[in-house]
Amino acid sequence: MSTRDDSTASLLHLLHRAGQCADELFAANIGESALTPRQYEVLKAVDATEDPSQTHLVEITGIDRSTLADIVRRLVERGVLARTRTRRDARMYAVKLTSEGEAALKAAAPTVASTNARLTAGLSESDRDAVVRGLTQIIASAKSDT
Numbered sequence: 001m002s003t004r005d006d007s008t009a010s011l012l013h014l015l016h017r018a019g020q021c022a023d024e025l026f027a028a029n030i031g032e033s034a035l036t037p038r039q040y041e042v043l044k045a046v047d048a049t050e051d052p053s054q055t056h057l058v059e060i061t062g063i064d065r066s067t068l069a070d071i072v073r074r075l076v077e078r079g080v081l082a083r084t085r086t087r088r089d090a091r092m093y094a095v096k097l098t099s100e101g102e103a104a105l106k107a108a109a110p111t112v113a114s115t116n117a118r119l120t121a122g123l124s125e126s127d128r129d130a131v132v133r134g135l136t137q138i139i140a141s142a143k144s145d146t
Contacts, residue, residue, distance in 0.1 A: 022119055026040075026115045031111070032107075033104045035108050037112075041061050042072065046101070048060075052094065053089075053092045054068060055092065057095070062139065079101075080098055080104050081097060084096075
């Protein structure tokens with residue numbers, strides 16, 4: 001077995017693997033709602049914003065437009081989101097949580113917390129803070145380049 005020098009590890013691959021680990025932990029613990037992490041983030045963004053348009057949700061979550069439209073469509077079909085045309089622009093949709101959506105969001109919150117805790121269990125508090133800051137900076141930098 002060979003050892004790998006962390007200084008030569010591909011950041012792209014490590015981020016991908018970390019995302020896979022997070023998704024697997026979340027999926028293993030989410031229970032009946034079977035939400036995905038992205039679906040949870042969309043529900044959370046809808047809950048935090050008054051009747052957001054799908055375009056606004058793209059801006060808030062960073063999920064690309066076509067993927068977000070698919071997520072919203074699936075969540076509407078499941079009855080956790082309701083979608084209506086906006087008053088300002090009849091071509092745009094606004095979404096809001098249904099009572100089922102509120103319940104799903106509330107039920108998923110402990111899984112999100114436990115997934116976050118499990119992912120960072122091997123890190124000190126300062127390392128956890130550094131990881132969050134670093135990832136936030138990576139995202140901000142990537143967004144400014146596009």
